[in-house]
Amino acid sequence: MEKFNELKSSVVPLPNQDIDTDQIIPARFLKSTSREGFGKNLFRDWRFDSEGNQKKDFVLNDPLYSGSILVAGKNFGCGSSREHAAWALYDYGFRAIVSSYFADIFTGNALNNGLLPVQVSDDFLKEIFNKIEKDSNAEIYIDLKEQLISVVSTDLKEEFEINAYKKTCLLNGYDDIDYLISKKKAIEQFEQKHQEF
Amino acid sequence: MGKTLFEKVWDNHIVDSVEGGQEILYIDRHFIHEVTSPQAFDGIRNRGIGLFRKDRIVATADHNVPTKNQHLPIKDILSKFQVDTLIKNCNEFDIELYGLGHPYQGIVHVIGPELGITKPGMTIVCGDSHTSTHGAFGAIAFGIGTSQVEQVMATQCLLLQKPKTMRITIDGELDDGVFSKDIILYIISKLSTAGGTGYFVEYAGSAIRSLSMEARMTICNMSIEMGARGGMIAPDDITINYIKGREFAPKGKEFDRAVKYWKTLYSDEDATFDKEYSFKAEDIKPMITYGTNPGMGIGITSTIPSGSEVENNVSFQKSLDYMGLKAGESLIGKSIDHVFIGSCTNSRIEDLRIVAGFVSGKKKAPHVTVMIVPGSKQVEAQAREEGIHRILEDAGFELREPGCSACLGMNDDKIPEGEYCVSTSNRNFEGRQGPGARTMLVSPLTAAVIAIEGKIVDTREYVNQQVPA
Ligand code: SF4
Numbered sequence A: 001m002e003k004f005n006e007l008k009s010s011v012v013p014l015p016n017q018d019i020d021t022d023q024i025i026p027a028r029f030l031k032s033t034s035r036e037g038f039g040k041n042l043f044r045d046w047r048f049d050s051e052g053n054q055k056k057d058f059v060l061n062d063p064l065y066s067g068s069i070l071v072a073g074k075n076f077g078c079g080s081s082r083e084h085a086a087w088a089l090y091d092y093g094f095r096a097i098v099s100s101y102f103a104d105i106f107t108g109n110a111l112n113n114g115l116l117p118v119q120v121s122d123d124f125l126k127e128i129f130n131k132i133e134k135d136s137n138a139e140i141y142i143d144l145k146e147q148l149i150s151v152v153s154t155d156l157k158e159e160f161e162i163n164a165y166k167k168t169c170l171l172n173g174y175d176d177i178d179y180l181i182s183k184k185k186a187i188e189q190f191e192q193k194h195q196e197f
Numbered sequence B: 001m002g003k004t005l006f007e008k009v010w011d012n013h014i015v016d017s018v019e020g021g022q023e024i025l026y027i028d029r030h031f032i033h034e035v036t037s038p039q040a041f042d043g044i045r046n047r048g049i050g051l052f053r054k055d056r057i058v059a060t061a062d063h064n065v066p067t068k069n070q071h072l073p074i075k076d077i078l079s080k081f082q083v084d085t086l087i088k089n090c091n092e093f094d095i096e097l098y099g100l101g102h103p104y105q106g107i108v109h110v111i112g113p114e115l116g117i118t119k120p121g122m123t124i125v126c127g128d129s130h131t132s133t134h135g136a137f138g139a140i141a142f143g144i145g146t147s148q149v150e151q152v153m154a155t156q157c158l159l160l161q162k163p164k165t166m167r168i169t170i171d172g173e174l175d176d177g178v179f180s181k182d183i184i185l186y187i188i189s190k191l192s193t194a195g196g197t198g199y200f201v202e203y204a205g206s207a208i209r210s211l212s213m214e215a216r217m218t219i220c221n222m223s224i225e226m227g228a229r230g231g232m233i234a235p236d237d238i239t240i241n242y243i244k245g246r247e248f249a250p251k252g253k254e255f256d257r258a259v260k261y262w263k264t265l266y267s268d269e270d271a272t273f274d275k276e277y278s279f280k281a282e283d284i285k286p287m288i289t290y291g292t293n294p295g296m297g298i299g300i301t302s303t304i305p306s307g308s309e310v311e312n313n314v315s316f317q318k319s320l321d322y323m324g325l326k327a328g329e330s331l332i333g334k335s336i337d338h339v340f341i342g343s344c345t346n347s348r349i350e351d352l353r354i355v356a357g358f359v360s361g362k363k364k365a366p367h368v369t370v371m372i373v374p375g376s377k378q379v380e381a382q383a384r385e386e387g388i389h390r391i392l393e394d395a396g397f398e399l400r401e402p403g404c405s406a407c408l409g410m411n412d413d414k415i416p417e418g419e420y421c422v423s424t425s426n427r428n429f430e431g432r433q434g435p436g437a438r439t440m441l442v443s444p445l446t447a448a449v450i451a452i453e454g455k456i457v458d459t460r461e462y463v464n465q466q467v468p469a
Helices: A084-092 A104-111 A122-134 A164-172 A176-181 A184-193 B005-011 B038-047 B077-093 B108-114 B129-137 B146-155 B180-191 B213-226 B237-243 B252-262 B314-323 B349-359 B377-385 B388-394 B444-453 B459-465
Strands: A006-014 A069-072 A096-099 A116-119 A139-143 A148-151 A157-159 B014-017 B022-026 B029-032 B057-060 B096-098 B123-126 B140-143 B157-161 B164-171 B199-204 B230-232 B275-280 B287-289 B297-299 B338-341 B369-372 B420-423 B438-441
Touching: A006 A096, A006 A122, A069 A122, A069 A139, A084 A104, A096 A122, A104 A116, A104 A164, A104 B146, A122 A148, A176 A184, A176 B146, A176 B157, A184 B014, A184 B022, B005 B140, B005 B199, B005 B230, B029 B108, B029 B146, B038 B077, B038 B146, B057 B108, B077 B096, B108 B123, B108 B129, B108 B213, B108 B377, B123 B129, B123 B146, B129 B140, B129 B213, B129 B230, B129 B237, B140 B230, B146 B157, B164 B180, B180 B213, B180 B275, B180 B287, B180 B297, B199 B213, B213 B230, B213 B237, B213 B349, B237 B252, B338 B349, B338 B444, B349 B377, B349 B388, B349 B444, B377 B388, B420 B444, B444 B459
Parallel strands: A006 A069, A069 A096, A096 A116, B029 B057, B029 B123, B057 B096, B123 B140, B164 B199, B164 B275, B199 B230, B338 B369, B338 B420, B420 B438
Antiparallel strands: A006 A139, A139 A148, A148 A157, B014 B022, B022 B157, B287 B297, B287 B438
8 A cells, every 4th residue: 555644636526425436436437456546537527528528617627727636525435445536535645535525434544545535524624625615726734743734824623533544554555464463373262262153 | 241243253263463462363255356356466476475374265156247147258348358367367367257157157256155265254355345244144244445356365474453343233123014124224224334433243142143144145245335344244143054055064073073163253241342222113114315324224114314413414415416406305206216225235045035025926117127136146046946036037037147237337337327216235335337327226135115105105004915936
């Protein structure tokens, strides 16, 4: 997993609420057996029509907006457990998602892939959207160590929460498996006394 | 202080606690399927490690399989490759596979319970969010991402932050024509799709206790649709009788010992929950969804919400535009193009019995296509044994072979753009059943009634026409 320390980037705004994993990557594109290449079908049915032509009104097709931070409406990533959603966002080039609420499984999947979900207050989210509406080049700065998100060259800033263990993993590029494997002894000991009916 | 059901099972599986509030949780059963496992197997191979406990893994092919001519090679090259990859991986790592052609094959959340693999007090995971289904037995069961599939393969454990606890109590008696699907759609419409985020839910109350195991599974299945990690119901005699005698259920003395333990699995009277809700069974009507998430549900005779609060909400408007519906509108009388009866929510034998009981001797409306996809080979076989297949075929319903099918539209079973599908599945997201498909979630009886009438009607006006199958 790539390390994540800090990130400064212009942003892509997607104010829709309840963006579910079927929108992020529709099921019919889940037939690949590798982790790569899902970015081209990210938000497939919002981005392209049935003939594969770009839909002009969708933000990813709007030359005004670009960057590695996606700012999305409340309850981002609800729906299925498909990690393909996190892979698709990452593969497309996003490194952080900002929203006022994230679905649980999505949060876990994102963190396991070096994609940082930054949960901000509803008000702060609104302020970011307002700012981007006025200036499409507005930049956001995310400092993981300080757990701080700010809108560059404004005094808009907010602290965000992240699980301390997950934060260490991201800062160092570790994943859970390495850690769990190092605990094998304890797991085997647990199995000795664990009874399953 | 007493413990909740969830806490009893959770605490029983903690291997160790980690700084930062994470815990190492031991996993008793791991179900895998073709879509979310290949990358995990690659990870295991790349790390040069084997599976930690292969006997705790059970595999099936369900998400991506055709529901017609399963004995023939899969036509779609990518689907075939994915299913073949599962076979190859299961062979290489020596995992029990109930693949196509196997009498136990079926949707993962249907086969686990019906084979007696799912039991009270277990921890169960699968790379699929509806793993919550197994919670109906008093197990902690939840969906995981592929990185976690790899973690469980490598260590039989997961690193997790303990979720908060919620109890939802439904007391009272359900009206005729109201089923467990209506209960859960009602709950989600009250709590919204994010109302359960961060929580593990226990369903309790007399209305829940009176439900059969299959009906309880329908409720726990959709816990994820309110954002909850999972849902559970304390095991009781209904649970125990369901498990008894199943293929992998404990037998003889072992069963008695198990029952003794299972009977300790309930929330203590003095246990506290982080959040509690209670609802009256009598308030629940046959439900239907009108929007593009499962929280957008109403009683079937109610009108779609209106007023400035919802109508100024961009997401609400976008959703209604997608569905071709208007705020304040009633759905009664609306013509429907397709009916899908299937998915891990409602594809079990009781669901098919309810459908057959109603459609017996009737014919579907000519303009409606009706697809019934049983949850498993065993459900399919049982339906044939009971003659249900003939009743359905006589009504013009098409009975397919088991799989996820039009629940997620990964195989050929898709709903065409702009057309309305009344579905017993669990998600009405945009494009879930195919690009542009318009999904409305309902119970199996409501689906059956609509299939016959060709339009949305009040299920309750038809309940007397139900005959036992
Ligand atoms: S039937 Fe639908 S919800 Fe259930 S496991 Fe299959 S795809 Fe998932």
